Amino acid sequence: MADIFDVIADRTRRDILQLLLDRSLAGSDGTSVSQIVQSLGISQPTVSKHLKVLRDAELVSVREDGQHRYYSLLAAPLDEVDDWLVPFFTLEDAASPALPETAVHAAEAVGRAAASAKHVVTSALRKFPGR
Structure with a gap:
């Protein structure tokens, strides 16, 4: 697993974590890649790259629904x-x-x-x- 400090050192990853937290507090049961792209105004490949790092660090979980993936925050790390x-x-x-x-x-x-x-x-x- 990657060093948690290296993972959260990146501003884009912190923005994604904050978005997932905000949406979780609002009652969301997951946030799609397209919702993250739209909310943060960054490209889909960039979001996917950062979500992979966050998944590897076990900071997010992913739920698949057909071709869509929904991400949620995991706070334990x-x-x-x-x-x-x-x-x-x-x-x-x-x-x-x-x-x-x-x-x-x-x-x-x-x-x-x-x-x-x-x-x-x-x-x-x-x-x-x-x-």
């Missing part, structure tokens, strides 16, 4: 990112004089955003089991 970020939540407590205050606040903001995103994704997946 993001736990590794969350585990890596958690130590940064306590940066302010360490109050290292070598670390500028703006860096501490930035790390806290990233940590809170990651924790919030994980909570939203986990809640959505619990709300819609089997998707």
Whole structure:
């Protein structure tokens, strides 16, 4: 499996994950490639290439219905990112004089955003089991 950090480092893949999350929260049971192409305004081959990377990293699942494929978000691999970020939540407590205050606040903001995103994704997946 690819390194999760390499996978989410790409802005297009993050945009696809965000779209899948948004659609899942809206009650969608999957998003087609054509819906992703239309929503993000990128080519079908580009979307397919990125979806393959996301599938290989087990960040998305695919459901086939005839010739159509519907993609859904899988949040479990993001736990590794969350585990890596958690130590940064306590940066302010360490109050290292070598670390500028703006860096501490930035790390806290990233940590809170990651924790919030994980909570939203986990809640959505619990709300819609089997998707």
